[in-house]
Amino acid sequence: MGPRIGVYVCHCGVNIAATVDVEEVTRFAQGLPSVAMARDYTYMCSDPGQALIKEDIKEFGLTKVVVASCSPMMHEPTFRGTIQEAGLNPYCLEMANIREQCSWVHEEEEEATRKAIQLVAAAVDKAFLLEPLEERRVAVTSAALVIGGGIAGMQAALDIANAGFQVYLVEKEPRLGGHLAQLDKTFPTLEPVAPLLAEEIREVEGHPNIDLLTSAEVIGLEGYIGNFKVNVTDQATIRDLKVGTIVVATGYDIFDARLKPEYGYGIYEKVITGLQFERLVSLSGSRKFWVNEKEPQDVLFIQCVGSRDKSVGHEYCSRICCMYTAKQALLVKEMLPQARVTVLYMDVRAYGKGFEEFYDQVRGEGVLYRRGNPSEIYKNGKRLIVRVEDTLLGEPVQLEADLVVLATGITPRRDSPKIANLLKLPRSPDGFFMEAHPKLRPVDTVTEGIYLAGCCQGPKDIPDTVAQAKAAAASAMIPLCQGQVKVEAVTSIIDEELCSGCGICAEMCVYDALSLHERKGVMTINEVLCKGCGACAAACPSKAIKLSHFTPAQILAQVDALV
Amino acid sequence: MEVQDLAQAYRLFECIQCGRCTGGCPMSLKTRFNIRRLIYEALVDEDMDLQSKEVLWDCSTCGTCTLRCPKGLDPTDIVIGMRSILVDGGRIPPTIRDALKSLAIRGNPLTMAREERSDWAEGLGVREISEGAKVLYFVGCSPSYDPRVQKVAKALVQTFKKADVEFGILGNEEVCCGSEARRMGETGLFEMLRELNLETLEPYPVELMVTTSPHCYDAFQNEYQGLDFKVQHYTQFVAGLIDEGKLPLSKEVKRVVTYQDPCFLGKQNKIFEEPRKILESIPGLELRELDRSRERSLCCEGGGGRMWAEGTNPEERLAHTRVQEAMDLGAEVLATACPFCLLTLEDAAKTVAGEGGIQVMDIMELVVEAL
Numbered sequence: 001m002g003p004r005i006g007v008y009v010c011h012c013g014v015n016i017a018a019t020v021d022v023e024e025v026t027r028f029a030q031g032l033p034s035v036a037m038a039r040d041y042t043y044m045c046s047d048p049g050q051a052l053i054k055e056d057i058k059e060f061g062l063t064k065v066v067v068a069s070c071s072p073m074m075h076e077p078t079f080r081g082t083i084q085e086a087g088l089n090p091y092c093l094e095m096a097n098i099r100e101q102c103s104w105v106h107e108e109e110e111e112a113t114r115k116a117i118q119l120v121a122a123a124v125d126k127a128f129l130l131e132p133l134e135e136r137r138v139a140v141t142s143a144a145l146v147i148g149g150g151i152a153g154m155q156a157a158l159d160i161a162n163a164g165f166q167v168y169l170v171e172k173e174p175r176l177g178g179h180l181a182q183l184d185k186t187f188p189t190l191e192p193v194a195p196l197l198a199e200e201i202r203e204v205e206g207h208p209n210i211d212l213l214t215s216a217e218v219i220g221l222e223g224y225i226g227n228f229k230v231n232v233t234d235q236a237t238i239r240d241l242k243v244g245t246i247v248v249a250t251g252y253d254i255f256d257a258r259l260k261p262e263y264g265y266g267i268y269e270k271v272i273t274g275l276q277f278e279r280l281v282s283l284s285g286s287r288k289f290w291v292n293e294k295e296p297q298d299v300l301f302i303q304c305v306g307s308r309d310k311s312v313g314h315e316y317c318s319r320i321c322c323m324y325t326a327k328q329a330l331l332v333k334e335m336l337p338q339a340r341v342t343v344l345y346m347d348v349r350a351y352g353k354g355f356e357e358f359y360d361q362v363r364g365e366g367v368l369y370r371r372g373n374p375s376e377i378y379k380n381g382k383r384l385i386v387r388v389e390d391t392l393l394g395e396p397v398q399l400e401a402d403l404v405v406l407a408t409g410i411t412p413r414r415d416s417p418k419i420a421n422l423l424k425l426p427r428s429p430d431g432f433f434m435e436a437h438p439k440l441r442p443v444d445t446v447t448e449g450i451y452l453a454g455c456c457q458g459p460k461d462i463p464d465t466v467a468q469a470k471a472a473a474a475s476a477m478i479p480l481c482q483g484q485v486k487v488e489a490v491t492s493i494i495d496e497e498l499c500s501g502c503g504i505c506a507e508m509c510v511y512d513a514l515s516l517h518e519r520k521g522v523m524t525i526n527e528v529l530c531k532g533c534g535a536c537a538a539a540c541p542s543k544a545i546k547l548s549h550f551t552p553a554q555i556l557a558q559v560d561a562l563v
Numbered sequence: 564m565e566v567q568d569l570a571q572a573y574r575l576f577e578c579i580q581c582g583r584c585t586g587g588c589p590m591s592l593k594t595r596f597n598i599r600r601l602i603y604e605a606l607v608d609e610d611m612d613l614q615s616k617e618v619l620w621d622c623s624t625c626g627t628c629t630l631r632c633p634k635g636l637d638p639t640d641i642v643i644g645m646r647s648i649l650v651d652g653g654r655i656p657p658t659i660r661d662a663l664k665s666l667a668i669r670g671n672p673l674t675m676a677r678e679e680r681s682d683w684a685e686g687l688g689v690r691e692i693s694e695g696a697k698v699l700y701f702v703g704c705s706p707s708y709d710p711r712v713q714k715v716a717k718a719l720v721q722t723f724k725k726a727d728v729e730f731g732i733l734g735n736e737e738v739c740c741g742s743e744a745r746r747m748g749e750t751g752l753f754e755m756l757r758e759l760n761l762e763t764l765e766p767y768p769v770e771l772m773v774t775t776s777p778h779c780y781d782a783f784q785n786e787y788q789g790l791d792f793k794v795q796h797y798t799q800f801v802a803g804l805i806d807e808g809k810l811p812l813s814k815e816v817k818r819v820v821t822y823q824d825p826c827f828l829g830k831q832n833k834i835f836e837e838p839r840k841i842l843e844s845i846p847g848l849e850l851r852e853l854d855r856s857r858e859r860s861l862c863c864e865g866g867g868g869r870m871w872a873e874g875t876n877p878e879e880r881l882a883h884t885r886v887q888e889a890m891d892l893g894a895e896v897l898a899t900a901c902p903f904c905l906l907t908l909e910d911a912a913k914t915v916a917g918e919g920g921i922q923v924m925d926i927m928e929l930v931v932e933a934l
Contacts, residue, residue: 261858262587262631304581309633346581375587375631379854389582389591394600396591 004036005127006062007120008053010044010069012099017042019103021113025068028117032124036060045075050082057086064088064127068096068120089132091489091549096123122561129554133489138528140226140244140479142166147218147419150178151197151462152454152469153249154204159473160247161209165480168241169204170232171214176201178251182275184282186462187327188358213239221246221422222512224529225449226485245449245476248433249469250419252455255306255314255408262376263305263406270384270401271377273305273408274321277328281335288335296339296402299332300386301325302374303345307409316430318409318459322349325407326359329367342368342399344388352461377404410459423450424510432458443472448485451475490532490549496522498544505536505545564648566613569605573641577634578602584628584638589862593879596621598628598638601645614654619645621874624746624867625826630858642867646748655748662871663749666756670738671704672871681734683713687720692731697770699792700730701783704739705902706775711909712902716775718927719797725934726809730773736763740774742782747868757787764790773800777827777834777901778866784832796828798900798926802837805844812933815847820929821894822850823885823908824860825901838900841926845933851892853885861885865903882911890921900926 007029011017022040029038037060041049044067056062065088067079072095080090096119106112142165146157149171157169175181183193204210213232220231230241257265257273265271270291272280280289288295303325307318325343332341348369350359363369374388384401412431413419420427424447428434433456436444443451453472454465479485492505492513499522506514506523513529514536516522523544537545546552570576578599585591585599596618604611613619619642628638649655650663662672669677681689683706692699700723706716723730741756769792774780780796795803804810820842828834835857842850855861863882864874886908889897897912899905902925909923 264859304633308579310635311630311633346579372582372586373633375583375585375627376859378859387586389585389597389599391580391582391585391599394597396585396588396597 003034003063003128004061005032005034005064005066005124006053006056006060007032007035007038007066007068007124008044008049009038009040009098009120010049010067011040011042012069012103013042016069016099016103019106019109019112020098020116021109024113025098025116025120029066029120029124032121034128035124036062044069045078050078053079053082054086057083057088062088064092064094064130066094066096066120066123066127068098068116068123070099071095071097071101090135091133092127092130094123094127094130096120118562122558125557125561126554129551129557130549133548135489136487136527137484138226138487139484140482141228141242142480142483143168143241143243144245144247144476144480145170145218145228145230145241145243146247146249148178148249148251148454148456149173149176149204149212149214150249150251150454151180151200152251152456152465153178153247154200155466155469156247156249156453156473156476157210158200158203158207159470160477160480161207163477164209165477166209166211168211168213168230168232168243170216170218171212172217174215176204176212176214179254179275180462182278184278185327185331187323188352188354190327190330218422226479227528228449244480245451246423247451247453247469247472247476248419248423248425248445248456249453249472250413250416250456252410252459253413255312255318255411257305257406257408259312260305263302263374263404264377264384265406268377268379268384268404271404271406273406274324274328275408277405281328281331284335291403294402295336298340298399298401299329299336299342299403299405300399300401301329301341301343301405301407302386303343303348303407304373305406305408306411308346314409314411314430316459317349319349320459320461321407321409323352323355323358323461325405326350326362326367328405330362330365333362333365333367340368341366342370344370344372344374344386346371346373352463410455413456416456423447425450428458430458432456443468443475449476449479487528488530488532490547491527491530492525492532492534492536493546493548494523494525495544495546496520498542499523499540500542500544502541504539504541508535508539510535564644564651566605566611566648567609569641569644573644574636575602575606575641578606578636579634581633583631583633587627587631589625589627589864589881590621590623590874592881594618594621594875596875598622598642602638602641605641605645613645613648614652616645618875619649620656620659620868620872622867623826623862623864623869625862626831627826627862630830643746643748643750646746647750648748650748656872658871659747659868662868663744663747663752666739666741666744666749667752670756670759671708672739672743673704673708675708678735680707680737681732683707683716684720684732684734687717688724689720690731691734692767692769694731695768696729696731697768698728698730699764699767699769699772700732701740701772701774701779702732702737703774703776703779703902705906707737709902709906712775712905715902715905715925715927718925718931719775721931721934722801722804722810722927725811726804728804733763738763740779740782742778742786743866743868743870745782745786746866747871753786761787771795771800773797775902777825777832778903781827781831796832796834796837796900798828798834798837798841801927801930802840805841812845812930814933816845816929816932817847818895818929819849819851819893820896820898821853821889821892822856822926823853823863823889823897823899823904824857825899825904826860826862826866828900829857829860838926841930842898845929848929848933851894853888853892855888861888863899863904863907865901865907870903870906880907880911882907883915886911886915886921886923890916894921896922896924896929898924898926898929
């Protein structure tokens with residue numbers, strides 16, 4: 001008995017039905033020799049729509065299903081699930097895209113209907129040749145790697161370790177803490193950082209499930225979700241670690257203020273960065289501080305140094321500077337009540353929990369906010385002169401200062417191209433590592449099993465960093481909890497009779513899935529690494545590689561139906 | 564173009580009114596010229612009356628605003644756009660009108676005769692480029708006609724000869740590069756001068772053009788498209804000669820010198836090192852840096868048509884400030900590498916320091932002292 005195919009034509013409300021005569025398409029499908037049943041319905045993806053398919057599979061003994069609706073990007077997983085629930089192999093589904101490729105791009109009903117009919121005919125002919133594929137599963141190494149020992153990495157490591165899994169925490173520097181260790185107090189609560197951080201470090205260092213590798217760097221990575229092999233070196237030795245998942249928490253660099261030469265950073269010692277200010281007040285025990293053994297009388301803060309600035313290639317907002325500047329301005333006011341403290345800004349972004357209230361408090365304490373971003377700093381005798389237009393007065397002014405603090409922003413780490421290359425992580429145009437989806441997969445990467453936490457993905461403050469670290473830890477634990485992961489069923493298949501072992505396919509493969517079998521002299525495929533992209537099949541000069549689910553016979557059948 | 568077209572043409576909607584343009588503007592130190600505000604007015608007021616904005620002629624097109632803008636806008640070009648509306652309407656200061664008229668008729672803004680352009684070179688044995696040299700010395704208008712700046716052109720010729728550089732000039736075929744015409748808002752005239760120069764240059768197998776003025780350099784480098792030869796400001800070329808050991812600077816010049824970065828050389832084209840390299844190569848010369856130098860240098864007010872328009876506060880001059888700063892530094896010579904800087908600063912030095920006070924010199928004049 002040949003295949004018994006069911007065809008389901010979706011109206012997608014009016015999205016398809018307004019342009020394509022769905023009933024005519026259904027009548028046409030019904031007339032095809034191998035089609036046992038054809039129906040149309042308002043929304044095939046809806047529960048009743050899916051129920052229709054499931055009932056038909058059972059009642060008419062369907063062996064293959066064609067759904068003519070939207071792009072497979074949208075609902076292929078849905079309908080694969082549908083037919084699987086009715087007892088069919090999920091790969092016995094073929095979709096005809098009569099929405100994006102037909103109703104949405106054509107206006108004339110007769111032509112659109114004719115095209116929809118052709119697309120359905122092609123899908124039916126391919127469905128005729130579809131073969132069931134096996135979805136395999138591989139075991140997961142029950143351990144995780146966390147790269148980076150700042151607050152993000154430490155939090156992710158602690159969460160995974162507390163859930164009972166082994167964690168390797170790799171930190172480049174000799175000590176844990178990252179940039180957080182350089183800060184004095186947090187905003188907006190003015191909580192001292194030192195005890196907070198000490199507690200976190202103590203927990204990490206004392207955790208039985210955390211293997212801490214400081215002064216160490218990841219230098220090699222191979223494998224795939226569930227089974228990564230990682231090379232870590234501390235310069236003296238190389239360790240090979242086996243882990244199931246990886247959290248990347250490599251952090252950020254501070255913007256180099258010398259790239260804005262107009263501010264004279266590096267020339268004038270009284271022009272300092274926000275981070276240097278933290279050290280200044282931290283050393284003074286937060287009681288009082290001095291610049292050249294004098295209490296500064298005029299302290300100016302400049303916002304947006306290296307952020308929101310196309311001239312230095314950083315278009316983005318660094319998100320932390322408005323509030324850390326507010327905090328620092330308040331600290332000056334508390335330590336030196338007589339000092340005149342001015343913040344020069346272009347917009348104040350107080351978007352977080354308690355931020356606007358804090359901004360109000362800081363102004364209430366007598367910190368002057370003056371609108372206008374300074375354009376240059378120079379000297380008049382011994383005093384610094386900050387030139388700025390007060391844009392609310394519409395007048396350029398020259399302000400004298402004893403100390404100028406630059407609110408330097410966050411930039412991608414200088415070594416992030418290297419890390420990106422090592423872990424095969426794409427970067428967004430701003431240079432930070434790119435998440436798999438900005439809304440729905442904010443901590444995932446396109447490489448399965450690798451997750452992002454903290455500022456390596458984009459600027460964020462401590463609460464957001466910790467929240468993201470916890471999210472990344474939770475995501476990294478899913479495969480560890482499951483103990484096994486699904487691998488792609490659509491993979492390349494090598495015909496060893498035809499393969500000459502030339503290796504062209506291996507050069508094409510971005511997943512490193514192909515290698516030469518030393519003894520046989522032919523190429524072999526790692527089916528776990530193979531993502532079924534088909535690049536090798538197209539490149540093979542001996543036509544020895546075939547991609548399952550997209551075999552030459554299946555594709556030619558589609559082409560024949562179309563032309 | 565009309566006022567209403569400015570927003571689209573210059574992407575004014577993208578301006579965030581941060582004030583960095585005006586805060587860095589040298590003219591805002593002394594006049595009411597406020598480009599940030601002009602941008603805002605052009606956005607919100609369709610009936611903006613440009614005619615009443617006398618301050619528009621204050622701008623020296625030094626480019627600081629463009630350099631500082633965090634949003635990639637070009638406020639300098641916006642000023643030029645506003646001026647072009649006034650030029651189109653014929654509503655411009657008479658001195659600007661005369662300079663433009665002279666440019667159109669005589670190929671220079673100085674109302675000098677075309678056929679006298681190369682008179683400065685008489686008796687110097689300078690060949691014309693038509694005789695086949697690969698290096699073209701593009702002299703420029705002020706160095707051709709202004710007696711003070713002619714000395715710089717002559718110093719360059721002397722230096723070229725010392726280093727055995729085979730070079731030629733365009734002679735009376737040379738016309739203005741057009742840089743100032745464009746900056747005074749006469750875009751059409753700039754294009755005409757560009758065409759003229761390109762036509763003149765076409766037959767000659769030039770490989771390198773060297774200019775006296777950073778303004779000419781900037782025009783050829785950034786505003787002439789499709790040149791098939793390299794363009795250098797003389798500071799780049801001479802620094803190269805020194806590097807290659809072709810220019811022996813043997814005589815001591817025992818002077819304390821400071822250097823004014825011309826805006827069109829430094830801020831606009833990032834040529835900071837070469838002029839300093841030349842000065843440091845002169846034996847005995849002590850170079851002291853001004854506090855406001857390089858990217859933070861202070862404009863002399865000579866560009867953007869300002870040689871032909873006084874601006875709204877002529878009593879106060881930034882060149883005076885600059886000369887004073889140089890004197891406070893203990894400098895005997897304020898050196899520069901631009902004809903406009905040379906003229907404005909020297910004028911200021913006469914007022915501030917008087918005869919026998921600080922000297923204003925072009926770098927080339929110091930070089931020939933060392934030959």
